[in-house]
Structure formats: structure tokens, C-alpha cells
Amino acid sequence: MLQENEKKYLSVLSEKYPNKESASAELISLATELYLPKGTEHFLSDLHGEYEAFSHIRKSASGVIRRKLDMLFADKMSQKEIAELAAIVYYPEQKLAEKSYDDPVYEKIIPSLIELLSTVSAKYTRAKVTLALKVAGEYRRTIYELLYSGTGNVRGEHLYNCVKTVIRIKEAKSFTVAISSAIKRLAVDRVHIVGDIFDRGARPDKILDELMSERAVDIQWGNHDILWMGAASGSPVCIMGVLFNSLSYSNLDFIEIGYGISLRPLAEFATEIYLGTRIEPYYPKGDDGGVAIMRDNARLIAAMRKACAIMMWKLEGEVILRRPEFLMNDRLLLEKISGDSILIKNKEFKLLDFDFPTINKASPYELSARERAITEYLVKAFQSSEKLGRHVNFLYRFGSMYKIYNRNLLFHGCIPLDKHGEFLALDAAGGRRGRELMDFCDSVARDCHFADEGSAKKDFGRDFMWFLWCGKNSPLSGRERITTFERLLIDDEDMHKEPRNPYYKVWDSPTLAEKVLSEFGVGGVRSHIINGHIPVKKGDTPIKAGGKLILIDGGFCHAFLGRTGIAGYTLIYNSEGMRISAHEPFAGKDEAIKNNADIVYDTAVFESERERIKIIQTDEGKKIIDKISDLMLLKEAYEKGEITEKG
Numbered sequence: 001m002l003q004e005n006e007k008k009y010l011s012v013l014s015e016k017y018p019n020k021e022s023a024s025a026e027l028i029s030l031a032t033e034l035y036l037p038k039g040t041e042h043f044l045s046d047l048h049g050e051y052e053a054f055s056h057i058r059k060s061a062s063g064v065i066r067r068k069l070d071m072l073f074a075d076k077m078s079q080k081e082i083a084e085l086a087a088i089v090y091y092p093e094q095k096l097a098e099k100s101y102d103d104p105v106y107e108k109i110i111p112s113l114i115e116l117l118s119t120v121s122a123k124y125t126r127a128k129v130t131l132a133l134k135v136a137g138e139y140r141r142t143i144y145e146l147l148y149s150g151t152g153n154v155r156g157e158h159l160y161n162c163v164k165t166v167i168r169i170k171e172a173k174s175f176t177v178a179i180s181s182a183i184k185r186l187a188v189d190r191v192h193i194v195g196d197i198f199d200r201g202a203r204p205d206k207i208l209d210e211l212m213s214e215r216a217v218d219i220q221w222g223n224h225d226i227l228w229m230g231a232a233s234g235s236p237v238c239i240m241g242v243l244f245n246s247l248s249y250s251n252l253d254f255i256e257i258g259y260g261i262s263l264r265p266l267a268e269f270a271t272e273i274y275l276g277t278r279i280e281p282y283y284p285k286g287d288d289g290g291v292a293i294m295r296d297n298a299r300l301i302a303a304m305r306k307a308c309a310i311m312m313w314k315l316e317g318e319v320i321l322r323r324p325e326f327l328m329n330d331r332l333l334l335e336k337i338s339g340d341s342i343l344i345k346n347k348e349f350k351l352l353d354f355d356f357p358t359i360n361k362a363s364p365y366e367l368s369a370r371e372r373a374i375t376e377y378l379v380k381a382f383q384s385s386e387k388l389g390r391h392v393n394f395l396y397r398f399g400s401m402y403k404i405y406n407r408n409l410l411f412h413g414c415i416p417l418d419k420h421g422e423f424l425a426l427d428a429a430g431g432r433r434g435r436e437l438m439d440f441c442d443s444v445a446r447d448c449h450f451a452d453e454g455s456a457k458k459d460f461g462r463d464f465m466w467f468l469w470c471g472k473n474s475p476l477s478g479r480e481r482i483t484t485f486e487r488l489l490i491d492d493e494d495m496h497k498e499p500r501n502p503y504y505k506v507w508d509s510p511t512l513a514e515k516v517l518s519e520f521g522v523g524g525v526r527s528h529i530i531n532g533h534i535p536v537k538k539g540d541t542p543i544k545a546g547g548k549l550i551l552i553d554g555g556f557c558h559a560f561l562g563r564t565g566i567a568g569y570t571l572i573y574n575s576e577g578m579r580i581s582a583h584e585p586f587a588g589k590d591e592a593i594k595n596n597a598d599i600v601y602d603t604a605v606f607e608s609e610r611e612r613i614k615i616i617q618t619d620e621g622k623k624i625i626d627k628i629s630d631l632m633l634l635k636e637a638y639e640k641g642e643i644t645e646k647g
Helices: 004-016 019-032 050-075 077-092 105-119 126-147 152-168 172-187 202-213 223-232 236-248 253-258 264-274 298-322 369-384 384-399 434-450 456-470 484-489 503-507 508-518 557-565 589-595 617-638
Strands: 041-044 188-191 217-220 341-344 349-350 402-405 408-411 529-531 549-551 569-574 577-583 602-607
Touching: 004 402, 019 617, 041 050, 041 408, 050 077, 050 105, 050 172, 050 202, 050 569, 050 577, 050 589, 077 105, 077 172, 105 126, 105 152, 105 172, 126 172, 188 202, 188 402, 188 569, 202 253, 217 384, 217 402, 217 408, 223 236, 223 384, 223 434, 223 456, 236 298, 236 369, 236 456, 264 298, 264 369, 298 369, 298 456, 298 484, 369 384, 384 434, 434 456, 456 602, 503 508, 503 549, 508 529
Parallel strands: 041 188, 188 217, 408 529, 529 549
Antiparallel strands: 041 569, 341 349, 402 408, 569 577, 577 602
């Protein structure tokens, strides 16, 4: 006999499968699905607001679509024609804008795209394809019929008649757009964003808008993301951090226009207090990482950046003083300023700027009345931004500190280790280490956003978000210290160094990599650490620890190009294995449309499978097996009369 809780569950399940036949049909469908090839996973990291490059990589699926086109048409088309067809898939509206409705090119384009769509959809059930075809709008039924209308002459005749009809009724262009949308939707089954959507680039808000439309996506928070999440949740120190970063790259439009947060009070304060002081160290950075002195409004932006820097250091001091467990007293630098110099570790350094009219020497970390008023205004502005709120809620709903998916461990920064390779206990997290530390960080990050206003959890959460951003050995920053003050105001390269946590030596050790994987309950064959955060330097490889760790910092940020020489890496994991793609700097959407320019310049298969991986071997397969088990119980309950059939 069924237990009472089992009967309640099966009764609920029977609402969806009301009789033995419907339960059996679903059971058979699911059992068949288990032996289809696993879906394609697309891994990206460190997008840093570079919307156009991100959007192009998603449209091209890091070369997946071009590779399919080469496979299908290498012996039928020239490379130039294939590149043109790929660009039509990526940007159909723009590529076809100047073609007439009856251009004979459609007679070749549409059948070719249907063939491509058939290839990318072959690994999915018809039910899944039907759902994906929703992006094709009113054309979805016709496209479905073209995919499943038989073979040989029957299919050829059906397709021929369809093409002739859409050309005759002047709908060939919109039909092609619909097919292209379906191809892009089905080329990738799941998207993983391994941190850092925000900062440096101009439009992180547009990246988030696009991610929110993805069919299946997960996000591992990066240090830049966590700073913005803290800001949206009302942390003053995080707000000053995000404004300082945005001013560093003159990226104010997406704050003021995208998120509707007016910076006028800050601009007025900076103009009045700082524009007449020394502001040269605070000029924004150019696209190449250099100083953009000649940029429009650069003096005002420099003054605003100086105002933010002073308030940020004061607010950081307040956090450090009330959270001694953060062990960051070495960052209490304002109290060490004397005249035009600062004393750090018994060594005196000349300051590039020492004109600080709002710093009270007797109480250096206390905000002035005007600074306090601006801070309070900004807290309200960030918390009341409707669009920022939606984006941050999305980051909480689909994001986490780490994710285990198909035996791979995904996280942005590091799992802190000590110099002996043991998991490091952080006082800031109550002595927790390893997986327990990451779970604690995840929980506190959620308290910052969801705990009751005025509660101890909320207050600690807001401070801890700043610690995650830049704290000593934080798993998201991965550094012993962040030297923002020194890099701005001290002309000494040694003082600019930010030593990394010993975790980064794991790159050279398969044994340490396996130790980290084991801590999270994975490891062995087909198990990897997939990491972001650190750009791969020129001449280095993104494949570390004997292939157990893969570094996929996207390198989208222009400021990193001098170090990397390329625009970073992305990763594709499909039923045939893993493939890493290296990217050229993106020349822009216009160049991609006009000259069919792509961004993938090199692709390497570094792990291939003898036999294609099936869904039964994946996390999705485990869920299907559980569902099959439930349906078997329901079927047996119907047969025994323990649950009454309907219909």
C-alpha cells in the first residue's frame, strides 16, 4: 500500500497524467529521450559590460554555427559564401535590409538555413524543438512542417513550394529572420556565465536584458557582480565602489539612462569641492587602459572620481573598524597621511595628491555632512531603480557562488588555500573553509538582499558584500589585498602589487585540482574546474592542471588586450567533448555585418569522447530518471486502483 505522503504526491502528479495511458506515454517518451546526445553547453566569463562582443559570441555560439555550416556546405559553397551565410544567421535583418523581396538569393538561403536548422535540432525531442520554435513567431508551424515533412522528393517538393510562396507574398525576408532565430536558439542548450557581467564596458544592462531572454542560463557571481548586488541592496560602500569603477571608464550613461540614477548631486558636489584641487591622478582611463585626459568632460569626471574615492575610503574605513574579523586594518590608510606624504610599513611615500578638503585629521573616516547627504541620496536612488532591481533579482534567482553541473565545478574567483595547499579558514566567515565557506558566502549574499531592513543579518550582509569584492583572500577577489589607493596616489610599482591567494598555484597541480573537485563531491573522468577572473597572458594556455582546470576569462575588456593579445576564451561542451575557442578583439557589429567579420580565430578540441555523451549520463538525465521512477509508481497505482483514473 502507498504511504500517505506518497499518495498525496501521486494525486498531484495525476492532475498532469490523469490515466494509465497518459502516464505510460510520457514514460516511454522520457525513456527514449535518455539516449539522445547531451545538449551543447556554452561557457562565457568576464563580459565586463562589452555588450556587442558578448552578443556576437552568443549569436555565433563561439563558432558552433560556423562549424556546422562548414560541415554541411564545404563541398558546395566557397568559404566566402559560407561566411556570408553565417553572417545572415547572426544578423539577418541587417544583412538582408537592402535585398528586394523577390531577390533570387532567397531560393538558396532558405533551403540552406532549413538544412542547418535540421542539423542543430537533430539532438532534441520534437517537444523541445516545438518550444524553441516559439522564437519564430507565427512562422513556427511552417518551419516545424519543413523540418519533419519526410525525406527525399517529398521534403524537397514541400520546401520548394514553401520558398516560392514566401517570395511571392513578399515575406521571404521575415521568414529568413524567423529561421535564423530558431537556429540560434537551438545551437546551444544551456549558457553558463562564470562571473563579472558588470564594470569597464559601457552596457552591462543590455547584457543582462539579453541573458534574461535565454532559455536556460546560470550565473556564478563575480567580484564585480557582487559589488553591484551590494549597491542595489543599499550598501553605501558598495555604491561608492561601483561609481568609482564606472567613473574610471567614463561609463555613466548606463547608470543615468539605463538605470535612471541621477548623478547630478555628486557632480555638483565634485565641481564645488574638488574641481579646483589636484585631480590629475583621477582622470578616467582610455579604451587601451591609458589615461583619457582629452575625453569630453574628463575634468568633471576626474573631480567626481576623486569625490567618490575619498568617500569610498572613508566608508571602507568604517566597515574595517566595525568588522575586525575582516583582518583588513592595513587598509586604514587615511590616518597615515601627513602633509604631502604617507607612512606605510615604516616607509614614507610622497603622494601624487594630498589636497583633501573633506578629510578631518582628527576623524579621517567620518563623512562630512554634505558627503553623508549625498551618500543617503545615492542609497535611495540605487534601491529605487526599477530596472536595476529587476536585474539584481535575476542575478539572485539564477546565480550563486558556484555551480556543479554535469560533474564540472564552476566558480569565478578561487577556493582560498594556504601556502601548504590546505583549504584556508577565513575569520571573516567564522573560520569556514572550502565548500562550507562558499555556501556561507552564498547565504550571506542573499541576506544582504532579502533579510529584513535593520536586522543584524542585513547589516552584516551589506558589509560582507564589500568584503567579497575586495577583502583579504575573498573567494571572489582571490587577492591578499586590493591596492586602489596606492595605484592612484603612490608612484611605486612595488606598492601597486596585489598578491594572489595560493589557490592560483593549483593551475600547475592536477593533484590540487582534484582535491578542490573532491571537496565539492566531484572529480575523476569528465570533471573539471571551470574558472574565470584572471586573463590568460600572452603565450600562456587556458588549460591548466593537466587539463583539470580551464580558465575562460573572456578578455572582452579593451584594457586587457595589451596583456592578453587576444579577446580571451570561451568554452563549448557538447556530446563529442570539450572545445575551447580563442577570440580576436571584436571590431564591432557594423564590421561583422558589412564584411562578415567573425570573432573566433582559433578552436581547439582538448577533450574528445570515443562515444557521444548521452543525456542519461548528465544531470538532466538524473532528473528524467527520477521522473520515470515517479511515473512508474503512478502507473502501478492506477493498475492497483490506489489512484483513480480520469478520462
